[in-house]
Amino acid sequence: MTSPQILIATLVAAYLYVVTPGPAFLALFTLAASRGRKSGAWFICGHLIGDVVWGALAVAALVGANRLGPTLFEALGFACGLYLVYLGVRALMTRKDALPRTIGAERPLATGMAFGLTNPKSYPVALAMFSAIVAPYIGALKAADAPQMFVAAFLGFLLADATLIFTAGLPAVRKFFLTHGVAVTRVVGVIFIVFGARSIVDAAQGAMRKTA
Incomplete structure (x- = not known):
C-alpha cells in the first residue's frame, strides 16, 4: 500500500502542473476570453491526453530514478530545476506587445490534443514539477507504487482542469486576461523560477548529505 503522503504529494504535483501558468494556460484563457467557457472546456479536455502522457x-x-539510486534523481532534479529557471527568466522578459493570440478557435478539442502531446516543454516541466513536490518521499518510492501514483496524478489533472474551466469562463477573468495578458505571463516566470530553485536546492542538499 502506497503511503498516503506520497499519493497526496503526487496529486498536488499534478494539480500544480496543470494550473501553473504556461503555454497551454495562456492558450486556454485567451480562447475562453474570446470564445467563451465551452470552447475553453473542449480545449482543456483535449489537452488532458497530453497531461496524462x-x-x-x-x-x-x-x-x-529511485530504483537506480539517488544520484540519478539528484541530477535529474538539478537539470530540470535549471530548465524551469530558464523558462521563468524568458517569461519575465516578455515584451509588452507580445500579447497571446487566440489559437484553436475553430477546433478546440483537436487543438488541445495536439497542443498537449506535441509541446516539447511538457515532459521536462512535468518532471521538474513532480520532482519538486515528491522529492521528500523519493527514498520511499517502489515500483509497486507507480499504478497508485498514476491514479493520484490523474485525479489531480481532473481537479485542475475543472478549476481552469470554471475560472476561465468568469466574465471578470475574461476581461482581465484580455487586458493584462503580459502581466500574467510574467507571473508565470516568477512561479517557474520558484519551483526551479526548489528543485535545485533539494538536489544540492541531497548531494551534500552524501559527502558529509
Whole structure:
C-alpha cells in the first residue's frame, strides 16, 4: 500500500502542473476570453491526453530514478530545476506587445490534443514539477507504487482542469486576461523560477548529505 503522503504529494504535483501558468494556460484563457467557457472546456479536455502522457512518464522517471539510486534523481532534479529557471527568466522578459493570440478557435478539442502531446516543454516541466513536490518521499518510492501514483496524478489533472474551466469562463477573468495578458505571463516566470530553485536546492542538499 502506497503511503498516503506520497499519493497526496503526487496529486498536488499534478494539480500544480496543470494550473501553473504556461503555454497551454495562456492558450486556454485567451480562447475562453474570446470564445467563451465551452470552447475553453473542449480545449482543456483535449489537452488532458497530453497531461496524462507526460505526467505518467514523469512518475515513471521518479520511480525508476529511485530504483537506480539517488544520484540519478539528484541530477535529474538539478537539470530540470535549471530548465524551469530558464523558462521563468524568458517569461519575465516578455515584451509588452507580445500579447497571446487566440489559437484553436475553430477546433478546440483537436487543438488541445495536439497542443498537449506535441509541446516539447511538457515532459521536462512535468518532471521538474513532480520532482519538486515528491522529492521528500523519493527514498520511499517502489515500483509497486507507480499504478497508485498514476491514479493520484490523474485525479489531480481532473481537479485542475475543472478549476481552469470554471475560472476561465468568469466574465471578470475574461476581461482581465484580455487586458493584462503580459502581466500574467510574467507571473508565470516568477512561479517557474520558484519551483526551479526548489528543485535545485533539494538536489544540492541531497548531494551534500552524501559527502558529509
